[in-house]
Amino acid sequence: MGYILGYLFIFFARCLDVSMATTRTIMVVKGKKFTAATIGFFEIIIYVFAINKVLSGMNNIGNVLSYALGFATGNYLGVVIEEKMALGTLIVQIVTTKDVEKFSKYLRENGFGITVMEGHGKEGKIHILQSVLHRKDLNSFERYVNKYDESAFMTISDARTIRGGYFKNRIINKK
Structure with a gap:
């Protein structure tokens, strides 16, 4: 024993x-x-x-x-x-072939701060949607992205420090 x-x-x-x-x-x-x-x-x-x-x-x-x-x-x-x-914050970038205005509006309506940038890829002009979010909100964010555009290209990276912006006061709708 x-x-x-x-x-x-x-x-x-x-x-x-x-x-x-x-x-x-x-x-x-x-x-x-x-x-x-x-x-x-x-x-x-x-x-x-x-x-x-x-x-x-x-x-x-x-x-x-x-x-x-x-x-x-x-x-x-x-x-x-x-x-x-799920500590920390993330920077998520999405490249989509969908209507970027409607996509960004959809994500904003669901509580996410979105910045839209223009870029150039192999196929020409592209749009990149960027969001900074709490790591605990990533699954919710991914569900919204996949619901709108399953084929979206998404990169996720850690953000060490953030200050100010819409992110600070954002409340996520849990659906």
Whole structure:
């Protein structure tokens, strides 16, 4: 019974500290220094206890396997947590062959700020619709885009900092 509890401790400690590492990394990238430092403090305490348990029983393959399985599971959980947190802002660009005036009006009517730019592609003149949005609103935005133009070409990139504009006060209709 003692071995099983040890394996479970190592597994869950490793899941937790790796998930925390993912969250801490996101906070570092987002510039949230204090939050990242706080998470890092607790993350390393958990890590030290887990690695101590493994190193004090290196002759027990179960400890090593529990550690490895906890690490792998922690990575998976970290990504799931990151997806649920959906922190940050995105810049989305859409190239469409549809009527750009109607498309931009449709997106604006559904709560998205849109800027229309003209460009030149292989086929000649094109229009690019650009929007800055909260990451948590991406799925909703994609549904609206796909509903209007399934063949639209869309690129999505992270925005580190935004200031002002229509984006700041926008409310998304959840349909």
